[in-house]
Amino acid sequence: MTARTSSPPKREPAAAGFLRAVGAVAWKDLAAEFRSRELFTAMLVFSLLVILIFNFALELDIKTRESVTAGVLWVTFAFAGTLGLNRSMSIEKDQGSMDGLLLAPVDRSAIYFGKVISNLTFMLIVEAIVLPVYSFLYNVNLLRPGLLLILLLGSIGYIVVGTLLAAMAVQSRTRDVMLPILLFPVVIPVLIAAVKASSGFLTGDDPASILPWLNLLVVYDVIFTSIAFMVFDYVVEE
Amino acid sequence: MHSLHRMPTVSEAPMIQVTKLVKRFGTKTVLNGLDLEVRKGEFVALLGPNGAGKTTFLRVLASLSHPSLGEVRVAGHPLPQQAAAVRARLGVVSHMPLLYGDLTAEENLRFYGRLYGIPRLAERIDEVLGMIGLDSRRRDLVRTFSRGMQQRLAIGRAVLHDPDVMLFDEPHTGLDQDASAMLDTVLRSVAALGRTVLMTSHDLVRAEALASRFDVLSRGVIVASATPRQLRSSNLLAFYKRSLAD
Numbered sequence: 001m002t003a004r005t006s007s008p009p010k011r012e013p014a015a016a017g018f019l020r021a022v023g024a025v026a027w028k029d030l031a032a033e034f035r036s037r038e039l040f041t042a043m044l045v046f047s048l049l050v051i052l053i054f055n056f057a058l059e060l061d062i063k064t065r066e067s068v069t070a071g072v073l074w075v076t077f078a079f080a081g082t083l084g085l086n087r088s089m090s091i092e093k094d095q096g097s098m099d100g101l102l103l104a105p106v107d108r109s110a111i112y113f114g115k116v117i118s119n120l121t122f123m124l125i126v127e128a129i130v131l132p133v134y135s136f137l138y139n140v141n142l143l144r145p146g147l148l149l150i151l152l153l154g155s156i157g158y159i160v161v162g163t164l165l166a167a168m169a170v171q172s173r174t175r176d177v178m179l180p181i182l183l184f185p186v187v188i189p190v191l192i193a194a195v196k197a198s199s200g201f202l203t204g205d206d207p208a209s210i211l212p213w214l215n216l217l218v219v220y221d222v223i224f225t226s227i228a229f230m231v232f233d234y235v236v237e238e
Numbered sequence: 239m240h241s242l243h244r245m246p247t248v249s250e251a252p253m254i255q256v257t258k259l260v261k262r263f264g265t266k267t268v269l270n271g272l273d274l275e276v277r278k279g280e281f282v283a284l285l286g287p288n289g290a291g292k293t294t295f296l297r298v299l300a301s302l303s304h305p306s307l308g309e310v311r312v313a314g315h316p317l318p319q320q321a322a323a324v325r326a327r328l329g330v331v332s333h334m335p336l337l338y339g340d341l342t343a344e345e346n347l348r349f350y351g352r353l354y355g356i357p358r359l360a361e362r363i364d365e366v367l368g369m370i371g372l373d374s375r376r377r378d379l380v381r382t383f384s385r386g387m388q389q390r391l392a393i394g395r396a397v398l399h400d401p402d403v404m405l406f407d408e409p410h411t412g413l414d415q416d417a418s419a420m421l422d423t424v425l426r427s428v429a430a431l432g433r434t435v436l437m438t439s440h441d442l443v444r445a446e447a448l449a450s451r452f453d454v455l456s457r458g459v460i461v462a463s464a465t466p467r468q469l470r471s472s473n474l475l476a477f478y479k480r481s482l483a484d
Contacts, residue, residue: 017355024352032340035379096334100395102302103336104353105326237304 014107021106025114029088030121039087040122047080047130055137065138070198073134073142074191077127077151078158078184084122085162086179088115089170098170102236112163112232120159127151146201146210153217154194160221161186164228167235193217251278252311253403253434254299259308261294261458268294270458271308278402281435283449285442285478290455292438293332296407299436300330313402326354329396329404329433333411335388336395339381343372343391346380347398354399362398370394370424386417393424404428406437410444422448446474454481 033039054072092098101111131142131151162183169178197213199205254276261269268291276282286292297303299312301321310317313327330336337346344363351359367373370390380388389409396404409425410418418441425448429435439445445452446466452474454462462481469477 020355021353024349027352028338028341028345028349031345032338036340095336095338096332097336097338099300099302099330099332099334100336100350101353103300103325103328103330104350105322106353107322 018107018110021104021110022113022117025101025111026117026121029115029118032091033118033122039084039091040125042087043080043084043122043126044129046083047076047126048133050076050079051130051134051137062139065140066202067199069134069138069140069142069202070195073130073198074154074195076130077123077155078187078191080126081119081123081155081158081162082180082183084119084126085159085166085183086169086176088119088122088163089166090175093170093175098236108233108236109229111236112167112228115167116159116163116228119163120155123155123159124152127155140202142202144201147198150194150197150201150214150217153214153221154190154198157190157194157217157221157224158187160224160228161190164224164232164235167232190217190220193220252276253278253280253313254436255309255311256299257309259295259298259310260306261291261298261303262306268458269298269305272455272459274453274460276434276436278434279432280451281429281449282437282451282453283445284436284438284453284455285440285445286438286455287482291458292455293407295455296330296332296405296436296438300328300405301325326399327402329399329401330407331389331392331396331405331409332407333409335380335392337380337388337391340379342377342379343367343383343394344376346391347394350395351398356399366394366398369397369427371420384417385412386414386420389413389417389421390424393421393428397428401433403434404436406435406439408438408440410439410441418444442474442478452477454478456482 051072054076058068058072092101102108104111134140135142162179165182165186166179169175169182172178193213193216197210197217200210200213252275254274256272256274259269259272260267272291272295284292284295294303298305298310298317301317301324304318312324315323315327317324338349341349344367347363347366348359351363356362364373367376370393372387372391372394375383375387380391383391393409406425409421413421422444425435425437429448437445437449451463451465452469453460462477464477
């Protein structure tokens with residue numbers, strides 16, 4: 001066995017090291033998930049079952065369909081997202097690999113942002129599959145740029161908070177029930193804003209009436225991303 | 239390059255310096271004024287019964303847990319103030335392998351290598367996989383590995399960034415005799431490069447074969463310390479039992 005005797009490498013800028021660590025964590029999660037498909041399959045199957053059940057439970061006329069679509073979609077994505085968030089953190093905890101991440105000489109918020117990127121990717125992939133299925137079942141056109149923007153902003157807000165709270169909940173013995181209990185009260189603003197804005201786009205409301213909800217989503221995303229950046233280190237600290 | 243056969247040299251410089259360390263969890267005091275000094279190049283076996291505080295102590299040294307009171311310095315850096323600097327010079331192997339079963343051996347090392355910002359990573363991964371004898375299994379998923387192979391890969395992960403200080407928390411847990419013997423070979427090669435090693439263990443036979451000093455931890459404090467030379471006529475088991483009885 002040999003030790004490395006070459007001259008010490010040049011110190012890279014802090015921002016470059018941070019981004020490298022974010023990329024490493026996101027790559028690791030995506031590579032492991034695309035191989036096992038445990039988390040993604042659970043989220044997708046759950047989402048498809050929920051919209052199928054709603055389809056049979058609500059026998060709606062065309063007008064009513066458009067008004068309930070936003071609510072059905074966001075309820076589906078919120079619950080499916082919880083499954084993914086729980087699994088994403090419990091993998092680290094069960095295998096003890098959270099310690100491996102925390103032992104790295106990087107800012108711990110890099111771990112958080114890496115997790116956010118992977119969780120958001122899974123959620124967006126599930127949404128990309130569910131939307132056409134929903135359109136087919138409910139005969140509603142969901143491929144509208146405004147609605148897609150709301151889905152992106154709402155998903156970011158949901159995942160930003162959810163990843164932080166999942167890191168907190170995973171340390172409790174009742175983590176499976178703890179995450180929804182912690183998460184849903186905090187994401188109420190993002191869910192309300194997302195449902196209102198999505199509904200506005202689907203029913204063809206005046207853009208001026210949608211704009212405040214859109215602004216709320218942007219502000220929520222910025223505020224909670226900043227809070228998570230500041231507190232993640234304390235959340236994972238023993 | 240260092241040779242495999244190079245003998246470790248012990249220098250006077252302390253790589254681990256702990257003074258009056260107290261660690262409390264609520265009202266429970268796990269470490270109760272612990273003092274310890276480990277010099278560069280030493281291989282110290284930390285022995286003690288279950289609940290003595292060995293794992294808690296290693297977690298404090300690894301910056302995974304904050305000390306309640308006292309002073310802790312690793313590689314000259316105080317904890318918790320310079321935790322990132324400590325982590326850059328530290329390799330940790332616990333009884334959990336800290337690996338991802340759905341990644342291959344090579345992917346696991348590549349992930350940790352990126353996290354640590356290791357230059358010429360591919361070359362370093364080749365070197366480490368050769369050292370731990372897993373080169374032929376580099377493209378296999380870690381979940382298909384035996385416990386012994388996972389533990390060797392865990393050591394590979396821990397030495398990837400060439401740390402100065404290594405912490406081993408009961409690395410032989412769950413290994414059969416052959417796997418333990420192979421792990422010992424890897425541990426010796428890790429120590430032979432002059433690294434400072436602190437290993438907790440319940441296995442006195444293995445500790446005796448590997449370490450250059452034995453410290454006994456009981457009720458949160460070091461109650462006895464001896465080198466193989468000081469033990470002389472006594473064996474480690476007798477020393478251990480006597481230390482706990484005092």
